[in-house]
Amino acid sequence: MDVTAKIGESNRVDLYSPLSPEECATRLEAAIDRDLSPLNPLFGYFGSRPIAGRVNGLSFRLRKRIGYRNHFQTFLTGTLRPCDTGTIIQGLFAMHGCVIAFTLFWFASAIVLSGVIFVTSLLGLLLASHPFGSNAWIGFVGLPLVLGFGYLLVHFCHDPTREEARFLITAIREILDARDRQHGTSRSSNR
Secondary structure, eight states: OOGGTTTTTTEEEEESSSSSSHHHHHHHHSEEEEEEESSSSSTTTSSSSEEEEEETTTTTEEEEOOOOTTOOEEEEEEEEEETTTTTEEEEEEEEEEEHHHHHHHHHHHHHHHHHHHHHHHHHHHHHOOTTTTTGGGGHHHHHHHHHHHHHHHHHHGGGGGTTHHHHHHHHHHHHHEEHHHHHHHHHHTTT
């Protein structure tokens, strides 16, 4: 089964390479531009290779180079594990952890603050005491607007990066002579 066919079903990758883990790390390091910090505003502008990231020992974090800032960009974070006949490459596609944490914080804050205003407006309407006067309607539309804005922001900023997973898998296959783990393992045992 082709791993690229499973991208929509899973955000995980599981490949096999006949190379040693050290050789895989060396090849990855040579094929990428090193990211100083993925949250640095200038991180996308320097370097010439199509992949940027870090390789630390037998672990890595990779992303497709883009010519603009997008904190919602997809990263592949993974490990290179030795096996009898080569290396098992396992990884997870996701946004950067800081972006996920901030997004969760933003949504939680928006829900709490907009929720308090919504409940206050509703109680004012039901009890006929309008704490916001003629602006009480803001309390009713604020929560859906804030949640809608948050959803659209994540949707439109993260959607353009969805094909990056396929790009990164294809690149890893070429750089590390990697293939689907079951196919690669059975083939290597027949040598």
